[in-house]
Amino acid sequence: MAPKRIAIVGATGAVGMELLKVLEQRNFPMKTLSLFASARSKGKKLNCKGENIAVQELTASSFKGIDTAFFCAGASVSRQFAPIAVKNDCVVIDKSSAFRMNKDVPLVVPEVNPHAIALHKGIIASPNCSTIQMVVALKPLHDYSRIKRLIATTFQSVSGAGARAIEEMKSETLAILAGKPFNRSIFKHQIAFNAIPQIDVFGEDAYTGEETKMSEETKKIMEDDAMKISATCVRIPVFRSHSESINVEFEKELTAEKARKLFAKAPGIELQDDVSRQIYPLATIAANKDLVYVGRLRRDNTVKYGLAMWVVSDNVRKGAALNAVQILENLKI
Numbered sequence: 001m002a003p004k005r006i007a008i009v010g011a012t013g014a015v016g017m018e019l020l021k022v023l024e025q026r027n028f029p030m031k032t033l034s035l036f037a038s039a040r041s042k043g044k045k046l047n048c049k050g051e052n053i054a055v056q057e058l059t060a061s062s063f064k065g066i067d068t069a070f071f072c073a074g075a076s077v078s079r080q081f082a083p084i085a086v087k088n089d090c091v092v093i094d095k096s097s098a099f100r101m102n103k104d105v106p107l108v109v110p111e112v113n114p115h116a117i118a119l120h121k122g123i124i125a126s127p128n129c130s131t132i133q134m135v136v137a138l139k140p141l142h143d144y145s146r147i148k149r150l151i152a153t154t155f156q157s158v159s160g161a162g163a164r165a166i167e168e169m170k171s172e173t174l175a176i177l178a179g180k181p182f183n184r185s186i187f188k189h190q191i192a193f194n195a196i197p198q199i200d201v202f203g204e205d206a207y208t209g210e211e212t213k214m215s216e217e218t219k220k221i222m223e224d225d226a227m228k229i230s231a232t233c234v235r236i237p238v239f240r241s242h243s244e245s246i247n248v249e250f251e252k253e254l255t256a257e258k259a260r261k262l263f264a265k266a267p268g269i270e271l272q273d274d275v276s277r278q279i280y281p282l283a284t285i286a287a288n289k290d291l292v293y294v295g296r297l298r299r300d301n302t303v304k305y306g307l308a309m310w311v312v313s314d315n316v317r318k319g320a321a322l323n324a325v326q327i328l329e330n331l332k333i
């Protein structure tokens with residue numbers, strides 16, 4: 001791939017900082033790297049490949065001479081600035097939810113639907129973190145035996161809510177242990193030593209935005225509108241990696257043994273499944289790694305053809321930064 005002129009919008013955030021790491025670790029060919037954030041971060045220096053780069057304030061003229069921009073500054077920034085970037089012939093890889101369900105915008109996980117990348121008209125969306133790891137795990141199974149219905153319960157880390165959420169959990173934990181009062185600003189409820197069954201706001205159907213994203217995005221990525229999905233998303237006091245309990249009902253028989261063989265050949269997956277030795281995926285082990293880990297694989301006896309499994313991956317890495325870089329690596333420009 002010819003070296004590119006790259007920009008990161010939201011470079012100072014949890015995903016932006018991880019993008020810098022992923023670009024460096026993969027030795028991604030770059031002609032230039034421009035970093036943008038809000039006025040608050042103007043002049044702050046961030047390091048990539050041994051070079052200190054000053055963060056600039058994002059403006060409408062930020063995209064002149066940029067080939068590809070990673071957007072990781074939230075949906076409202078994407079809605080305002082991504083169309084401006086596209087007008088400047090810059091390809092946008094958007095981490096926010098702004099365009100994911102737009103029919104002209106491909107929603108891509110390279111292990112699952114890389115063919116969709118070529119359909120882009122300037123913007124390519126990267127899915128929600130909890131969706132990405134689920135579809136990587138489900139794709140090889142769905143290709144063998146169509147998924148009719150699935151129930152997912154997630155246990156999501158605080159880094160999924162951004163850099164300030166990580167700090168809030170740290171400070172709140174220390175305050176509680178020291179018996180001191182704590183004023184929270186990110187989470188509605190205490191996150192330390194707790195489990196909050198709400199991520200994003202509730203819709204009229206009593207599902208949260210995160211739960212609806214898992215359902216709608218999965219159908220779009222897997223190109224199967226008939227799939228029935230119900231998700232419950234829970235925030236837990238873990239710094240990194242989302243864990244998911246998934247029960248799947250298939251159209252025809254798919255044994256746990258066959259699923260193991262399918263996972264062994266599938267891209268981006270590592271099976272960690274030996275209950276006799278208490279081996280299964282853990283958030284601490286998945287943290288800072290690229291793969292999606294699958295374990296606790298077993299028959300779900302409540303339906304004719306069913307499997308239950310436990311799926312863990314680093315939400316900031318495969319769930320965001322790495323997936324975005326893989327999209328660019330698969331983009332033929």
Ligand SMILES: NC(=O)c1ccc[n+]([C@@H]2O[C@H](COP(=O)([O-])OP(=O)(O)OC[C@H]3O[C@@H](n4cnc5c(N)ncnc54)[C@H](OP(=O)(O)O)[C@@H]3O)[C@@H](O)[C@H]2O)c1
Nearest residue numbers: 010012013014015037038041072073074096160162163320
């Ligand atoms: N965290 C995850 O695991 C994850 C996974 C998948 C998708 N995402 C999505 O990725 C995006 C970023 O998430 P994050 O977790 O990295 O959030 P974050 O840690 O809160 O970072 C937000 C970034 O956006 C910048 N920003 C905020 N307002 C801006 C503005 N008006 N103009 C320019 N830059 C602005 C911030 O800059 P300042 O530092 O200057 O405020 C910061 O760099 C969100 O859309 C999120 O939904 C996150």
